Amino acid sequence: MQLFLSQVINGVGNGVVFATVALALVLIFRTTRVLNFAQGEMALFSAYISWKLTTFDLPVWVAIGISMAIAFVAGAVIERTLIRPMEGHSPLNVVIITLGLFLGLNALVQLIFGTDPQSMPSPFPKGSVSFIADTRVQKVTIGLMVVLLVECAALWLLLNRTTLGLKLRAVASNPDSARLHGIRAGSMLMFGWAISAAIGALAGSLVASERAALDASLMQVVLVYALAAAALGGFDSIWGAVVSGLVVGVADALTIQYVDALDGIEVVLPLGLILVVLVVMPNGLFGKRTVERV
Amino acid sequence: MLRSRKARIGASLLTLALLASACSSRDDDDAATGDEGSGGEDTESLIPTDHCATDPTEEIEGDVIKLVSSYPQSGQYAAYSEIARGWMAYFDKVNDEGGVQIGDRTFTIEYETADDQYNAAETAANIDRLVGPDGDGAFAVFSVVGTANNVAIRDTLHELCVPNLFAATGSPQWGNPDYPWMIGSTLTPYTIEAAAFAELLQEIKPDAKVAMLRQDDDFGDAYEAGFKMAIEGTDIELVEVQEYSPGTDPTPQVTSLANSGADAFLNGAALLPCPQALTAKEEAGWEAITWVSGTCLSKTLMGIAGEAGADAYGASNLKDPLNPDWDDDPAMQEYLETVQTYQPDGFDPENAVVGYGYTQAAIFIEALEQAEAPTRLAVMEAMYDLEVSDVGLLLPGVTIRTSPDDKFMGETVQLAQYEWTGPDARNHFVPQGDLIDYEGRTAEVTPEELINS
Numbered sequence: 008m009q010l011f012l013s014q015v016i017n018g019v020g021n022g023v024v025f026a027t028v029a030l031a032l033v034l035i036f037r038t039t040r041v042l043n044f045a046q047g048e049m050a051l052f053s054a055y056i057s058w059k060l061t062t063f064d065l066p067v068w069v070a071i072g073i074s075m076a077i078a079f080v081a082g083a084v085i086e087r088t089l090i091r092p093m094e095g096h097s098p099l100n101v102v103i104i105t106l107g108l109f110l111g112l113n114a115l116v117q118l119i120f121g122t123d124p125q126s127m128p129s130p131f132p133k134g135s136v137s138f139i140a141d142t143r144v145q146k147v148t149i150g151l152m153v154v155l156l157v158e159c160a161a162l163w164l165l166l167n168r169t170t171l172g173l174k175l176r177a178v179a180s181n182p183d184s185a186r187l188h189g190i191r192a193g194s195m196l197m198f199g200w201a202i203s204a205a206i207g208a209l210a211g212s213l214v215a216s217e218r219a220a221l222d223a224s225l226m227q228v229v230l231v232y233a234l235a236a237a238a239l240g241g242f243d244s245i246w247g248a249v250v251s252g253l254v255v256g257v258a259d260a261l262t263i264q265y266v267d268a269l270d271g272i273e274v275v276l277p278l279g280l281i282l283v284v285l286v287v288m289p290n291g292l293f294g295k296r297t298v299e300r301v
Numbered sequence: 302m303l304r305s306r307k308a309r310i311g312a313s314l315l316t317l318a319l320l321a322s323a324c325s326s327r328d329d330d331d332a333a334t335g336d337e338g339s340g341g342e343d344t345e346s347l348i349p350t351d352h353c354a355t356d357p358t359e360e361i362e363g364d365v366i367k368l369v370s371s372y373p374q375s376g377q378y379a380a381y382s383e384i385a386r387g388w389m390a391y392f393d394k395v396n397d398e399g400g401v402q403i404g405d406r407t408f409t410i411e412y413e414t415a416d417d418q419y420n421a422a423e424t425a426a427n428i429d430r431l432v433g434p435d436g437d438g439a440f441a442v443f444s445v446v447g448t449a450n451n452v453a454i455r456d457t458l459h460e461l462c463v464p465n466l467f468a469a470t471g472s473p474q475w476g477n478p479d480y481p482w483m484i485g486s487t488l489t490p491y492t493i494e495a496a497a498f499a500e501l502l503q504e505i506k507p508d509a510k511v512a513m514l515r516q517d518d519d520f521g522d523a524y525e526a527g528f529k530m531a532i533e534g535t536d537i538e539l540v541e542v543q544e545y546s547p548g549t550d551p552t553p554q555v556t557s558l559a560n561s562g563a564d565a566f567l568n569g570a571a572l573l574p575c576p577q578a579l580t581a582k583e584e585a586g587w588e589a590i591t592w593v594s595g596t597c598l599s600k601t602l603m604g605i606a607g608e609a610g611a612d613a614y615g616a617s618n619l620k621d622p623l624n625p626d627w628d629d630d631p632a633m634q635e636y637l638e639t640v641q642t643y644q645p646d647g648f649d650p651e652n653a654v655v656g657y658g659y660t661q662a663a664i665f666i667e668a669l670e671q672a673e674a675p676t677r678l679a680v681m682e683a684m685y686d687l688e689v690s691d692v693g694l695l696l697p698g699v700t701i702r703t704s705p706d707d708k709f710m711g712e713t714v715q716l717a718q719y720e721w722t723g724p725d726a727r728n729h730f731v732p733q734g735d736l737i738d739y740e741g742r743t744a745e746v747t748p749e750e751l752i753n754s
Binding site: 009010013014017018020021113114117121122123124125126135143145218219220222223224227228259260263264270272273274 | 376379383546552554557572577585586604605
């Protein structure tokens with residue numbers, strides 16, 4: 008029982024990481040209807056900026072804050088310069104651009120910051136607190152959980168309780184109708200990219216903190232799990248992303264513990280999950296069903 | 302809307318397939334076997350030349366020895382590119398000092414490298430291009446990183462009789478007699494590392510219960526098989542083995558190991574998962590005699606583990622630049638001066654892999670000087686007749702010996718234990734006891750199929 012709980016806690020620890028990245032994926036999807044494969048590498052770049060700033064003796068939270076601000080601007084610039092010109096073309100073009108960004112940003116990170124792994128300080132206190140049945144929870148995990156919940160609540164409020172959020176959703180759902188209502192669709196799409204890049208920056212920096220280190224491969228496997236979480240949750244549900252991130256994390260940890268047949272190839276799990284979800288319930292567990300008018 | 306969504310989902314699946322293949326470090330290019338190797342045990346020269354597509358007895362034209370290499374310079378494994386910093390610096394120094402002498406002729410060393418991102422298919426393409434279809438592009442291949450990567454090029458190079466020297470992994474496969482045109486490096490064969498840990502346990506905890514974390518590839522296979530062989534007939538028991546994929550956080554695996562009741566931990570992880578495993582062990586409150594693989598004995602990686610790495614054991618045959626005992630050592634000073642002069646930017650010479658690369662170059666220069674003629678055959682023969690000590694950063698007392706029957710170089714190891722004295726201290730591995738000499742015994746401690754694969 009204690010082992011089971013320990014693995015669940017491990018899973019939650021990893022799951023929080025997957026959820027934060029899934030959240031950025033969902034956010035960009037909800038606001039722009041684009042699946043951004045470069046989300047992980049954008050987050051990696053931001054994590055490196057956070058790390059670099061901490062080497063100048065800036066407190067970690069300040070470093071992450073600055074990195075989020077830089078990412079916000081960079082996200083807007085990417086939308087304006089790389090994504091916008093594809094408007095009106097096949098959505099595949101955008102997918103290919105995000106894949107290009109995925110490869111390009113990873114190479115750029117190595118060129119700028121080097122190829123050695125680096126230690127990343129944590130904004131949370133070290134150590135653990137005891138939990139039921141003799142198990143212990145890392146303070147980092149609790150910290151990440153709190154950040155994640157605050158993040159979700161803020162995003163939910165933004166999207167569902169503000170005029171800005173309404174405009175964002177309107178543009179995502181139907182840009183032409185939104186324009187007819189006087190909404191500046193371009194600005195909204197740009198804002199969507201900017202804010203998800205900022206959320207991604209937070210996610211990347213926290214992943215690096217949780218793992219206590221970062222290198223150029225940090226986000227690649229995380230992205231696969233985050234995509235699984237986003238698919239499971241339904242690409243447009245914020246709470247879905249969070250719950251599914253945790254589910255994927257826990258399922259992964261329990262697979263490692265109890266399913267010997269998948270030893271070393273646990274990544275089959277998220278890939279399998281994506282497949283099953285897409286086939287059985289394409290809208291995920293929490294996604295809205297879209298009704299097509301013929 | 303619906304159509305575009307379908308298109309997007311299709312694209313997503315395709316991308317995931319791409320991603321999955323990109324993230325996997327495994328390569329299927331293992332099909333190469335040594336069937337057509339000519340063995341050579343009972344022929345006159347150990348090194349068969351009858352099959353050679355080139356003439357290995359042809360002398361080098363001009364005064365340049367051209368070496369080529371392929372290794373990860375970008376991607377997940379790019380940290381290994383620092384090995385080349387070490388050997389490049391050494392060759393540059395040799396060139397500046399007038400070059401290397403073979404017989405009465407003097408040569409300078411020239412090198413050309415390519416990036417393979419640790420992908421064996423790219424290694425093969427790179428080496429094909431650099432060496433050329435007739436073997437005219439290079440005299441020899443030097444320090445290719447990765448087991449699958451070296452396996453991917455060994456057949457071609459064998460047919461061309463182009464030496465593949467100082468393969469930069471500890472795989473026991475480099476002892477395979479079917480491939481006399483290739484030889485490993487001073488990296489300790491993984492199976493000897495495993496045997497050294499078993500021997501340590503025999504001494505300090507003869508009834509140890511061991512839990513092992515290993516990579517899910519041939520590196521992990523060799524490590525596990527070597528350890529199992531080493532504990533045969535002892536009271537040591539391997540109670541659980543967990544595998545992880547490179548690029549993932551092995552914390553759940555370590556939690557599982559921590560709960561196995563084991564009192565010893567064989568941490569066979571490489572790169573970041575190694576310190577992550579040590580941290581996870583500490584978080585789990587697991588008290589265990591810990592061993593880290595040679596791939597983890599780096600300033601960066603152990604630095605990331607910090608206190609969680611305290612007291613971990615490991616083995617090496619090189620002087621550690623972090624150990625203050627070597628501060629006044631002339632060889633260490635020469636090393637630091639050389640790498641800082643010739644490879645000045647952007648890396649840390651205190652990282653052990655740089656010193657490793659530097660030492661391989663130093664040994665190669667010794668071999669060249671011993672060669673009877675500036676030909677591929679003579680240099681290869683010199684590689685099988687090494688008796689080298691006190692070059693590069695080799696520890697005092699370590700002698701690199703090779704012979705036609707023993708291709709392994711790194712068979713003498715020094716046990717060391719990680720001493721952690723504070724986050725800003727010069728933490729390093731402190732040597733423990735005398736050198737352990739496995740000279741000529743790799744084949745004894747290694748399952749035969751691992752060598753002959």
